[in-house]
Amino acid sequence: MITTQTEFRTALLDPTSPPPEGVRNPDGVQATKRFDVYRNNVAVSLTDALGAAFPVVAKLVGDDFFRAMAGVYLRAHPPSSPVMMFYGEEMPEFLAGFGPAQSVPYLPDIARLELALRHSYHASDATPIAADALAQIAPDSLPQVTFTFAPSVYLIPSRYPLQSIWAANTSGGDIAKVAQPALVTRPEFDPMVDALTQEQAAVTQALIGGQPLGQALQNGGAGFDLGPLLGLILSRNALISLKT
Amino acid sequence: MLDATRQPSLPNRPGVGYKAQHFNDIMKDAGPVGWLEIHAENYMGMGGRPLAQLRHLSEQFPFSVHGVGLSIGGEGRLDADHLARLKTLCDWLNPASFSEHLAWSTHESAFLNDLLPLPYTAATVTRVADHIDEVQSVLGRQMLLENPSSYLAFAESDMSETDFLSEIVTRTGCGLLLDVNNVFVSATNLGYSPQGYIDDYPLDAVKEIHLGGHDADEDETGAPLLIDSHGAEVVDPVWALLDYTLAKSGPKPLLIEWDTDVPEWAVLVEETRRADTALSVLA
Numbered sequence: 212m213i214t215t216q217t218e219f220r221t222a223l224l225d226p227t228s229p230p231p232e233g234v235r236n237p238d239g240v241q242a243t244k245r246f247d248v249y250r251n252n253v254a255v256s257l258t259d260a261l262g263a264a265f266p267v268v269a270k271l272v273g274d275d276f277f278r279a280m281a282g283v284y285l286r287a288h289p290p291s292s293p294v295m296m297f298y299g300e301e302m303p304e305f306l307a308g309f310g311p312a313q314s315v316p317y318l319p320d321i322a323r324l325e326l327a328l329r330h331s332y333h334a335s336d337a338t339p340i341a342a343d344a345l346a347q348i349a350p351d352s353l354p355q356v357t358f359t360f361a362p363s364v365y366l367i368p369s370r371y372p373l374q375s376i377w378a379a380n381t382s383g384g385d386i387a388k389v390a391q392p393a394l395v396t397r398p399e400f401d402p403m404v405d406a407l408t409q410e411q412a413a414v415t416q417a418l419i420g421g422q423p424l425g426q427a428l429q430n431g432g433a434g435f436d437l438g439p440l441l442g443l444i445l446s447r448n449a450l451i452s453l454k455t
Numbered sequence: 456m457l458d459a460t461r462q463p464s465l466p467n468r469p470g471v472g473y474k475a476q477h478f479n480d481i482m483k484d485a486g487p488v489g490w491l492e493i494h495a496e497n498y499m500g501m502g503g504r505p506l507a508q509l510r511h512l513s514e515q516f517p518f519s520v521h522g523v524g525l526s527i528g529g530e531g532r533l534d535a536d537h538l539a540r541l542k543t544l545c546d547w548l549n550p551a552s553f554s555e556h557l558a559w560s561t562h563e564s565a566f567l568n569d570l571l572p573l574p575y576t577a578a579t580v581t582r583v584a585d586h587i588d589e590v591q592s593v594l595g596r597q598m599l600l601e602n603p604s605s606y607l608a609f610a611e612s613d614m615s616e617t618d619f620l621s622e623i624v625t626r627t628g629c630g631l632l633l634d635v636n637n638v639f640v641s642a643t644n645l646g647y648s649p650q651g652y653i654d655d656y657p658l659d660a661v662k663e664i665h666l667g668g669h670d671a672d673e674d675e676t677g678a679p680l681l682i683d684s685h686g687a688e689v690v691d692p693v694w695a696l697l698d699y700t701l702a703k704s705g706p707k708p709l710l711i712e713w714d715t716d717v718p719e720w721a722v723l724v725e726e727t728r729r730a731d732t733a734l735s736v737l738a
Contacts, residue, residue, distance in 0.1 A: 212610045214574065216530045216562045223567065233574075233610040236674060237646040244675045245607040245644070248682055252569040260568065289565040293524020293537055294499045333500025336507075362501070400504035 222246070223253050224286050257285040257298075264299045265325045267380045268306070271315055280309065296333055299326065317371035324377055324404065327365035327395045331402040334363035339448035345441070352455045354425025358418050359452040363397035366407075366415050374406035396447035403447060411440045462597040462630075463551045464662055465490050465517055465708035467734065469727035472521075472685075472712045478508050480720035485516075487731040488724070490551065492519040492710050498548075499540050509548060518550040519663065519710070521632075524566060527586045527600070528559035528573040538593050545594055552663060552708075554599035554632045555590070557583065557620070574609035575619040584626040591629065599662055601632040604669075604683035605641040616641070617655035624660045631657065634665035635696045636689065636712075640681040649696050658704040666697060666730065667712035686715035689726060697733055706734050 214233035222228050230246035258281040262269050269277040288301045303319040303326070306312050339361065348356060367373060372387035379386050392412035394405045407415060410431040417427035428435055444450060468489030473481075481488070491512060498505050512518075522541060525533065545553055558570035573579050590598050600623060602616060614622075620631060633656065635649075642649035668687030672680045689711070701707065709730040711723055 214609055214611065216559060216571075219571065220562045220565065220567065223571075235608045235610055236676065237608065237644070237678065238676070240676075242607040242674075245680065248606040248680070249569060249571060253567050256568045290568060291564055291566065293496050293526075293534070293561065293566045293568075294540070295496060295524075295566075295568065296500060332503050333505070334502055336502035363503070397503070400507065 223250055224289070226250060254282060254285065257290070258282065260295050260298050261285070261302075264329065265302060265322055267321050267325060267377055268302070268318055270380050271318065271321065271376075272312065276311070280312065283309070296329060297326075302326070317369070317373065317376060320367060320369040320371055320373050321377060324367045324373060324393050324395070327367055327393075328402045328404070331363040331365055331395050331397045332400075334361070334397065337361045337363070337451045340445075340450050340453060342445065344450075344453055345445075348453070348455060354423060355455055356424045357421055357454045358424075358450050359454075360419050361397065361449055361451050363395075363402065364419070364449045365395040366412060366419060367393040367395065368412055368416070369393065372406075374404055377404055394443070394447075394449075396444075396449045398446075398448045405443055405447070407440070410435055414440060415444075465519055465551045467706035467708055469730040469734070470519065470708060470710045471723050471727060472710065472714060473512070474717050475505065475508060476717065477720045477723070478512070481512065482515075486724040487727050488516075490517040490519060490708065492521050492712075494714075495520050495522040495541055495544055495553075496524050498544055513548055518548055519552040519554065519708075520545055520548065520550040522553070522555040523570070524560060525555050525590070526559045526561040526566075527555050527590070528557060528571075528579065528583055529561055529586075530559070530582070531562065533586050533589055534561060538590065541590075542594055545596065552599060553594060553596060554601055554663065556601045556603060557623075558603050570603055572603060572605055572607065572609070575612040575614045575616060577614075580614075580619060580622050580626070584623055587623065587627040587629050591627065597628065597630055599630040599632040601634055601665065602637050603641070604634075604637040604644075604681075606644055606680065606682070608645055615655065617652060617657070620660075621657045624657055629660075630662040631660040632663045632665060633658075633661045633700065633707075634667070634712075635700055636665065636667045636669060636693050637683060639693050639696055640669050640683050643679050643681050646678075650699055653696070653700050653703065658700070661704055661707055663708045663710060664697065664700070665710050665712050666693065666726075667714075684715060685712050687713075688722075689729075694729065694733070697730075698736075701733060701737055706737050709734065 212233040214231045218231045234242040236242050261281045290298045303322040307319045370390045372391040374391040374393045375387040378384050391406040413430035417430045466489050470490035473491040666689045667685045670682045670684045674680045711726040
């Protein structure tokens with residue numbers, strides 16, 4: 212009696228199906244509890260991996276809810292690669308469509324932020340531009356300047372106070388009353404999360420997309436003050452080159 | 456078949472599975488630890504702290520790269536992208552050893568994050584040997600194959616695990632990573648003698664030994680069911696099995712594997728002292 216890996220895998224992921232017929236206890240009887248060891252290893256290890264990957268999502272919904280939800284997720288989206296550091300890429304869309312999670316409408320944005328933190332942590336190393344690099348450019352050339360951001364930089368748009376929800380659930384603090392898109396940067400090895408205004412996020416998005424500074428600024432609306440955004444980006448080592 | 460005579464090897468000393476939280480402790484005082492092992496898949500990012508730590512540590516310690524995701528026993532083809540990532544890591548780090556498991560974990564592109572069991576048959580020998588040939592050819596180095604922890608048997612198996620491993624070594628020229636905790640767990644679970652397993656095992660091919668902890672349970676009939684956890688101290692019967700093995704094999708590189716509920720560095724150092732003692736009584 213041959214046990215195929217298709218049969219083994221199907222039974223592993225479906226706790227209601229019987230174990231494959233060809234698996235045995237040492238006395239030759241068909242294995243049940245022994246097969247459950249593998250079932251349990253798969254479900255628990257993937258659930259734990261998701262818990263480690265999305266700690267703030269787990270905190271917001273509570274551990275019992277999270278583990279039950281992870282059980283649904285891991286069967287719908289088992290890892291597609293053995294590189295588990297990026298497991299959970301479909302979590303934002305999954306949460307957006309997961310009925311029982313609809314009472315926490317910002318969960319998908321939190322999941323996007325937590326994915327970005329992991330990608331940032333493992334991103335390529337890059338050397339930031341010198342602090343005075345921008346000052347070396349003639350003022351009338353500034354509108355034509357384009358920026359290259361470090362590979363560890365991610366912008367997470369949101370209409371919720373994303374940064375302060377995340378911060379309140381990691382280090383504490385109050386939750387803001389306004390939208391806070393989040394800018395993820397990695398000054399050295401530890402990713403950081405900063406709050407942007409909607410206008411700053413629009414300008415940053417345009418700059419990341421390669422628009423020249425003058426054109427990107429128009430996304431910020433009338434009276435946009437570039438100073439604070441530029442100061443933040445430079446202090447986080449987020450820029451790796453300038454071009455005029 | 457690969458010429459195994461000119462391959463690098465780990466020192467016959469204790470090593471530990473490296474965890475990032477121990478970086479500063481190791482740099483300050485590594486105790487008897489003579490080499491470090493990493494799980495390959497945790498170092499497949501593009502940069503950042505994990506690779507920076509490896510760069511520092513590899514200046515001081517020989518490394519073992521231990522893969523947990525290649526699915527060498529899989530029915531399908533090996534994942535070429537994953538093999539390429541392993542090659543990138545090995546070419547960059549130039550470890551003293553690369554090892555993987557006698558198990559499968561990926562089927563039809565779903566990775567199940569566990570080391571799943573194989574029936575021991577001629578067909579499985581052929582498949583595993585072909586995959587090992589491919590790995591050794593792509594990496595340009597010998598690999599070591601680790602014996603699994605088994606919780607069940609297959610009706611179709613018609614050879615012993617030790618005969619299976621001997622055949623794989625003969626066909627591919629690979630080395631072996633002997634996990635004595637896995638031997639103890641499998642022997643207890645499947646009702647054979649762990650010493651008898653060591654007697655039948657091709658010890659000449661062993662280039663690394665693993666030691667780890669396990670949990671104890673029972674199956675539905677009340678028979679013992681040990682579960683490999685890598686989350687506790689090595690138990691006395693496993694240390695005794697190590698002594699039994701080393702008396703026959705001579706000194707080998709010994710790894711303390713502790714992957715879940717990772718303790719503070721001092722606890723790992725205590726375990727490596729015990730491994731060091733097991734080696735020093737041979738001298």
